[in-house]
Amino acid sequence: MKFIEKLRNSGLRPTKQRLQICEVLFNTERTFHFTINELEQKIKDKIDNKISLATIYNTVHAFEKKGYLKQIPVNSNQTYFDTNITDHHHFYNLKDGKLIDLENSDVGPINIKRKIDGKKIKSIEVLVKLED
């Protein structure tokens, strides 16, 4: 199985739970955005055994640290994650709290002219809030 290698190469043991979460997160036609609650539901729908909520949190954080998931900065009581780890930007639909990927060509290059010394830029993220 392809995910076993991926996990081993990251120093993460390929446990049953992690492999199942990999299936849900990465064995998909397209990338997607999710909150932990939504992921918990997806997992319940797709697998038969139970995975504890703590393991879901642990795994998501482990995957994020390894760079397999990204957190999206939005104002919400829940944390949003993205399986699309390429540099890209987002529409945020205030009505339903859903994120939509923006292609870089939809936004154009962003060139930050100001520098803060001793610091380097880790990421540049654009959030475009949508209303009716």
Place this chain on the structure above:
Amino acid sequence: MKFIEKLRNSGLRPTKQRLQICEVLFNTERTFHFTINELEQKIKDKIDNKISLATIYNTVHAFEKKGYLKQIPVNSNQTYFDTNITDHHHFYNLKDGKLIDLENSDVGPINIKRKIDGKKIKSIEVLVKLED
């Protein structure tokens, strides 16, 4: 007092607490970013009477709704607010969780080419994460 008018014109009664919070938030040399905890501290430092935490939350939300404060989208367990309500972008220092204003001239105009029909753009916000 200038804040009395401001509040009355917004349909908010100019209570002692609101006026004191106005002093802390708006009677300043420059704009600033804050969390509720930080604001609570600032209030404790600057005024003698106590203002309850509930009132601070209520007031911040009331001011935000009236457009006197903005929320900044960042990934944190606390909500960040800004007394600078002009359209502008931010550096986010991951080390200490502090925000720094970016001038629009530091970022350049952002032109979102894609449209979502039935929706209009409410805001465009750029967050530039900084690391060492």
Place this chain on the structure above:
DNA sequence: TTCCACTTTATAATGGTTCTAAATAGCTGT
């Protein structure tokens, strides 16, 4: 197989935020 560090798990704890309902204080009309 043995062993141990890593992982999972149920559950408790944490902490920012929101809710509740009773007390207080603006404001309008008299």
Place this chain on the structure above:
DNA sequence: ACAGCTATTTAGAACCATTATAAAGTGGAA
């Protein structure tokens, strides 16, 4: 100035996403 009404404040409880705990289970090296 006063009454009456509504908005506001407040202490404390409730909420709930997330993190911590610590005991049981598991992967994999030897």
